[in-house]
Amino acid sequence: MIFDHRFVTLTGGYWREKYDLNRDVTMKAVYDRFDESGRIAAFRCDWKEGMPNRPHIFWDSDVAKWMEGAAYLLEKENIPALEEKVEALIDEIERNQHEDGYFNIFYTVVEPEKRWTNRDCHELYCAGHLMEAACAYYNATGRDRFLRCMMKYADYIAKVFMEEHSAAFNTPGHEEIELALYKMYKTTGEPRFYELMKYFLETRGQPDNHEAQIFAAPHYAQSHAPIREQHEAFGHSVRAMYLYSGMADYAAESGDPVLLDACRALFEDVTRRKMYVTGGIGSTNIGEAFTIPYDLPNAKAYTETCASIGLMFFANRLFRADPERTSAYADAVEREMYNGALSGLSLDGEKFFYENPLEINLTERHRITATNDGEHWPIAERVRIFGCSCCPPNLNRLLPAIGDYFYAYDESEGAVWVNQFGTSVFERDGVKVTQTTDYPMDGTVKIISNVPVYVRIPGWCRKFTADRPHDDCHGYAKFDAGEITVTFEMKPFLLAANPRVTPNLGRAVLCRGPIVYCAEAVDNGGGVHTLYFDRTRVHDARVSRVSGIPLPVIDLDGLRMEDTDGALYAPLDERFTPAGIRLIPYCCFANRGESDMLVWLPVR
Amino acid sequence: MIFDHRFVTLTGGYWREKYDLNRDVTMKAVYDRFDESGRIAAFRCDWKEGMPNRPHIFWDSDVAKWMEGAAYLLEKENIPALEEKVEALIDEIERNQHEDGYFNIFYTVVEPEKRWTNRDCHELYCAGHLMEAACAYYNATGRDRFLRCMMKYADYIAKVFMEEHSAAFNTPGHEEIELALYKMYKTTGEPRFYELMKYFLETRGQPDNHEAQIFAAPHYAQSHAPIREQHEAFGHSVRAMYLYSGMADYAAESGDPVLLDACRALFEDVTRRKMYVTGGIGSTNIGEAFTIPYDLPNAKAYTETCASIGLMFFANRLFRADPERTSAYADAVEREMYNGALSGLSLDGEKFFYENPLEINLTERHRITATNDGEHWPIAERVRIFGCSCCPPNLNRLLPAIGDYFYAYDESEGAVWVNQFGTSVFERDGVKVTQTTDYPMDGTVKIISNVPVYVRIPGWCRKFTADRPHDDCHGYAKFDAGEITVTFEMKPFLLAANPRVTPNLGRAVLCRGPIVYCAEAVDNGGGVHTLYFDRTRVHDARVSRVSGIPLPVIDLDGLRMEDTDGALYAPLDERFTPAGIRLIPYCCFANRGESDMLVWLPVR
Secondary structure (H helix, E strand, C coil): EEHHHHHHHEECCCHHHHHHHHHHHHHHHHHHHHCCCCHHHHHHHHCCCCCCCCCCCCCHHHHHHHHHHHHHHHHCCCCCHHHHHHHHHHHHHHHCCCCCCCCCCHHHHHCCHCCCCCCCCCHHHHHHHHHHHHHHHHHCCCCCCCHHHHHHHHHHHHHHHHHCCCCCCCCCCCCCHHHHHHHHHHHCCHHHHHHHHHHHHCCCCCCCCCCCCCCHHHHCCCCCHHHHCCCCCCHHHHHHHHHHHHHHHHHHHCCCHHHHHHHHHHHHHHHCCEECCCCCCCCCCCCEECCCCCCCCCCCCCCHHHHHHHHHHHHHHHHCCCCCCCCCCHHHHHHHHHCCHHHEEECCCCCCCCCCCHHHHHHHHHHHHHHHHCCCCCCCCEECCCCCHHHHHHHHHHHHHHHHCCCCEEEECEEECCCCCCEEHHHHHHEEEEEECEEEEEEEEEEECCCCCEEEECCCCEEEEEEECCCCCCCCCCCCEEEEEEEEEECEEEEEEECCCCHHHHHHEEEEEEEEEEEEEHCCCCCCCCCEEEECHHHHHHEEEECCCCCCCCEEEEEEEEEEEHHCCCEEEEEEEEEEEEEEHHHHHHCCCCCCCCCCEECC | CCCCCEEEECCCCCHHHHHHHHHHHHHHHHHHHHCCCCCCCHHHCCCCCCCCCCCCCCCHHHHHHHHHHHEEEEECCHHHHHHHHHHHHHHHHHCCCCCCCCCHHHHCCCCCCHHHCCCCCCCCHHHHHHHHHHHHHHHCCCCCCHHHHHHHHHHHHHHHHHHHCCCCCCCCCCCCCHHHHHHHHHHHCCCHHHHHHHHHHHCCCCCCCCCCCCCCCCHHHHHCHHHCCCCCCCCCHHHHHHHHHHHHHHHHHHHHHHHHHHHHHHHHHHHHEEEEECEECEEEECEEEECCCCCCCCCCCCEEHHHHHHHHHHHHHHHHHHHCCCCCCHHHHHHHHHHHHHHHCCCCCCCCCCEEEEEECCCHHHHHHCCCCCCCCCCCCCEEECCCCHHHHHHHHHHHHHHHCEEEECCCCCCECCCCCCCCEEEEECEEEEEEECCCCCCEEEEEECCCCEEEECCCCCCEEECCCCCEEEEEECCEEEEEEEEEECCCCCCCCCCCCCCHHHEEEECCCCCCEEEEHCCCCCCCCCCCCCCCHHHCEEEEECCCCCCCCEEEEEECCCCHHHHHHEEEEEHHEEEEEEEEEEECCCCCCCEEEEECCEEC
């Protein structure tokens, strides 16, 4: 089963616009901020005590993700200025790599004597990101200088961890190297990298010789159990997604049914019990972590952009690993790509959210903060860089590789899965599938394929039509080769949350197609926290385009609960007046100044 | 303007039952717990270090309130066993009163050297409660032994505070003595007690020579401003109510219009911005305090029983002080007496709530506690005594004096205000008003009066009829002397909160007459947190009586939000199934074991 953006060309539409925005704006924006903050210069490894911009333990990974994104662009296009920047960074990596293969900025210039002493300090995580970047750059350019550095580094890591056991810990405190080593294996064809990946995965949950962690509980870094015994998502949500992605790679490669079952259980636990309607995961800022099932507060949602991207990684890999090939995996990817992952990027491509809340109530926030200073709130406007700026370069590498999620080609069956919709072409070994569509503006998708295709019927879709006969397979419609037109009804609809999500009792969210909508105060005079959906009027929703918002906005006839005469309590029916409600796609919120925002509106 | 239970006889109905329950059960229950815990023996003032039951700084006041309640009963009936207990306590007070007039158990036996050194330690508060009890006992029995002790104590306090200024503070950290001194003045006719009351009130908000307080902010004990400049309710809610009651007494006595305006503003701030629908006030456990307007969380409502009783004190006094005589004051009293104050007492009369929450969600509580140990939750079942057991004896003195709230007689106009409804007689100086009614079971009230009467039209009432012509006066219907039948429509109705009370958006509360209803899990299989009101079916509500609940229960056709197939998100209309909802009066909750409970249900 192949899914690889290298065989996919976005020929138009929404995702092509995002691809171009990243290439033309976001890549430069992230690089410039990294340059200003000393992250680029840090690769020279000449920082000394007393100089500004003391390197941080995860700076290598920030820049490595950006390099990986650059490599994906260079695959498709010749961009000499970009290539030059990457080459300059590789020069420094090559120059500053230790004799034994080690490369890590912090542990070279800040605490050189402390190499491999602190499980929490992201060395293997940084190594993993450099390896992913090296694989991408090799695939893009065919030049193996960076890849060779990383092969040497991986061999050194194998020696330290698998042979000498000389590190103060056995597995990384922040997972990432596992999935990176799988890429090293697939890119180089060298089984020793697969062996090292397996070592880290199989060692996880065994008694560790050094369990120093920010949070004492082993659950925080998914160290509480061997991988086959992990069935509930715990701890830091990004670490969890990266581990589960590595587990899914391992399950796909090994065919281990017990491991596959663990992956399925984890996917189920995340998407059916611990995921916001936007796809956001990891509901608490305390440890950036999962909490307990159905604990999904809106205004305090932590929902890191990286965690949403991580769930895309995991879901796509699990689709590959799971012979059942249900549409639930691509449904989860779609939820993220249109909502919780994409909301991390401003519409102008230059600013970022780390946290993606489902409600902003500036008044409530100020009044709660007045009585309790210790409260943590997500920021209400995107910024250009964070102290811990992992999310921006994660978007840099997601957007040029978004084709990974569109098509999956099963060589043994000779069929292609159409997992995501957008004007694009998949082409590989004479197999060709073309999509033409205005999705998600419109629900009609034209597909021309010279092999059989499985077309996903999205989980949100209540009415699906096709102009050709088809079989139903686990949420996909299977068609023979040829020209096919499918249509997904795009009428806006209201979703309710499971009643165990108590903050959403009495509330609903409006969706259209895969897109989750929200109300922003800037569009709704009088604020958003007194608006009510009128469920009898949702069928009259008006869908239109307005300038500045790249997806349709929706206007509804709703209600507003009035502060009648200042009364604290008043008869229910005397409280309401008709009110227009304008909704915008959630991923477009917070682009017009600080504003109250609400995803889950009360319903009447 | 006279309102005094001494001239009111409850001749039947709901409040007569509560009067009897207190006399027959609650008085004994509280006395026995106070006896077991050492509070009664403490009056012997023979405690020594190393002995059990070390007296606490507020024990005097706990017992004094019980004595006051006993006095109110002794006014009406000869109960020798009760009188004997009171006399025994007075014996000890007389015996242990210091030469100079001082009486305080803690500062006699535990820290005798620290008299008047700590503003927070309730000396003047205890003194006030003893004075209230002494006045009540004198009025009941005509015997002045206790009153004379307290006159001596008050004179000593005047000397220390007004002449010598020898205490480490100028005003009490916990108000109470102000309103007590007003009672001393009215009972003895001695203006010097009024002068001392004025001193404490006028000195409040002036720079204090010793501001030691549990909570540093002067707002906590209402010390932030002179009384005429206090327009917003701040700080500890019981302290606030007692202060405002004293201010209202002062305003009534003095006719000071600026002070009256301050009282009105405080009443408005409390009842229109900081009061639960049950009448509960003081929403946070942190300082048992008011927070900011509209901050009224349900499950964590602090809403101390004493604070609700305190609001009754304040509202009734303000009715006397305010020449406008609007019905808002008696409306507030009614809300408290049927809901937030009465919920402090179990139906069997033996157990008590200190906090009266509007929601109990045991599942949510356990899961939040699992992630944050520091959370404070109200208890879910009443107990027999508290460490700080101020609320039980406050009910002891409220219930036998409930007649205070029923009638107000304006001697100059020769008219009677009927403020509360219940079968009863008011009789004073040849003026006689008789009520016959099943209120609140039924909305019809028959009144026979030999003077003009103002009958309150409750704020909750949307349909009022009378068999006689009447004038409308600030929420009262004024009738000439004679026989009158008035009817308040008792159809259940839904109330909505002001939209600024964000936890109640999308929710409503069902009321019938003055009674706020709630749903308890014990009556609703499947729990209460998934129930929805169907607003189109509320008119079909069925009102009935069941054994064990002394007020009507209500059955409704509503809806339940289903956990359909465990789905985290599902189309709104697929979530609901019809469900019967049983509601019981809020004041009757938590009498059948620990159970989830909800006042504000979502509405569909």
